[in-house]
Amino acid sequence: MAKEIKVIKCPQCGSTAKTELKPDFYRCNNCHTEYFLDNDDVTINYNHNFNHNLNLPFNNDSSKKVIKVIALIIGVFIVLTILINVISAIFSPKSVATTSSVYSTGPAPAEETGFSASRYSPDLFIQAGSDAAIAIVAEDRRYKAKSEVQKDGVYIAFYTPGKGLVAEHKVEGTHVSTSDIKFRTFSDGNLYVIANKSTLYVVDKSTLKLTDAGKKFFSAKEELQVGVATIEFVYEDNGDGLILLTNDGKKLYYYPLVQKLYNENKYYEARKGFSSLLPGAKEKVIHVFTRKSSDYPEDKLQLIKIRYKDNGAGPKDVVDNLSWGKDYGGSGIFTDRDPYKKVLFSDYTRQADRILDWKDLTPGRLYFEPEVMFDDGSALLISFKPDANPNSGYKLQQLNSQTGAVEWTVDESKGSEIKRMIRYKNGFIGVTNDEELLQFDAKGKLTSTYKIE
Template identity: 35%
Template structure:
């Protein structure tokens, strides 16, 4: 019997967003349910399977895993999730982190593996203790935790700052694994992974470059997609870009000129794989957003740039029309492809990518506040490794971290601590 059906709804959640995994077999992109169509009566049958991934990471203690509000993390299949860290309004972590004794403010957190392979969560910010009228215990701290059991490994009180509080904290991990922290956009620290402590970067980190010898008045991290570097203002008013791995300094004009010349990078530079979602096309409004996998040369920790994928139509000098997949940056790209052809994405975001996996988030439908899922996709075949659906719309940063047993995914700090 011919099948006449316009929209296939998930039998569990009712979503029409699905992907066909083989003829007449579908996977719901909202709740991860698998279902198939019966050829005779168009019955939709379903099979729920949440164990598609390899063996899960070790589960934290039941006490820790049961804390939904104020938990350090919750561990899922191949997945570590940072929903809220020491939520101010919650006292539920008193037996794990003693959060009832103090409150965090103006903070950031980061995940990394130490030299032994232990997964660490570092939290840096201002910690204010209750019943501490003279601020004898309150102050600026960095605290290191074992991410899998919530145990505090070390808490380090930091020195004095120009202001009482650390009102701006930003961690950044470079491609070589080094972890930096910027405090109040004026002081640069580096995490000593071997000794689990924070160290202030010494002046000669910058001043061995003549252009930076006046010292640093202002520092901020540039976007990861533009390289492993910092934007600086020196004490004598110079604006510079500094890339520690490449140990190179640029004026603003030279930096943007270098970005424009990235297609002539050092021939010895390694070719790396990156991932981006294409952008909605005004010229082709029905064109689906695609998860693009592309290669370009890595500039050894120096300046970088990225393309923008957006299908568009243009005319050359002779009036001949052409169609391209790029809005800009095609000269940067060596090769590219749609990693998951036929998939439909709403509000998608790349959270992490490497030569084996890409981690993404997306909404189930175009409607506002629709359910968000986080999904791991295999590289280079685009196979779904696992999908973790959430109730309601969720927001994640692009600072996910892959460790030996899974991923750490971070929410914006406005929803943490």
């Protein structure tokens, strides 16, 4: 059948520009649509291939329609994206839109509260009237909330098991550190605090408040009316004394409980010998471990029981460093060829330290890194390692102070050392180097623990 001649137009864009690929098969030169002709009815079939890189002529009606369709699709997509993000922002306050400029602010996070602290030399006492164990510490605080940064600084703080922080006192002044806070219990039973070498406080053990004790103590001596520039405690084995620097530049040693004031020379005389004892001096017993001797390095460490004359609240020089040595009978330069005696106390030392007599409480026993933890004349607690292994843990042990017999022994926690102990509720309570309070009953059983924080 003969073919009817017609103008062949692209069924996609209407263009008559075309390229014949094979008989009756064409490709539109304008939109690259491929199409072919059926015989008889000249039906045009096409395979449309859209070229994304093709720039369509804008004066072509079909091209304009295509652009409008594409624009409509893009517009619908943008509108849907915005609607989805708006809905997400409404129902999810914490979400943030990432494909549009719609953001969710949500509520501001709560400000962190509390403080972090480094602590120094915790001490212990029993609160008057409540029988609660109280730990007093110097702590350097840094508050976490920006609104509380003005509270940063050094504090004298009181903690008790079960309640935590129960009282506090901020130490005023610039350049204060926790090492500038010192605690000392005097023979009157009161706990005294020196803050920044400038103020002497006494702790009210019932209210846990600090009272300025220096004003009362210093007003008793005319020599101190010029004012006191700095205050320090004497060494603990020298008794209940203070080292003062007055505003006129004098260094003095003051024992406020007996109102005795000494210069350098008089102070040395006052703490040595029997002749300088104050009225009311009494006999007292202490226990001291010997230390490694340079003269006899192979000797075992011993627990020595010493009876001596105690000068009460006055100057003293209580033995705290004891070792065996060679006594050549006088002063001078000697060699091993000179005669000597092996002594623990020379005649001079016995006189100067007011020693009446002494004995080895546990003869033959072997000790490693021992220390007396508590000694009140009736109860004696020691801490030691069971052997020479540096990784061995410490043991806490109660001895009979008359016979040296072991009454109980417990293991201390590995890596934790008890630094101080006091009597507490028919037992003892101690504070460790990592600021933990440990309570023991009278048989040495650990009954409770509390972490200072």
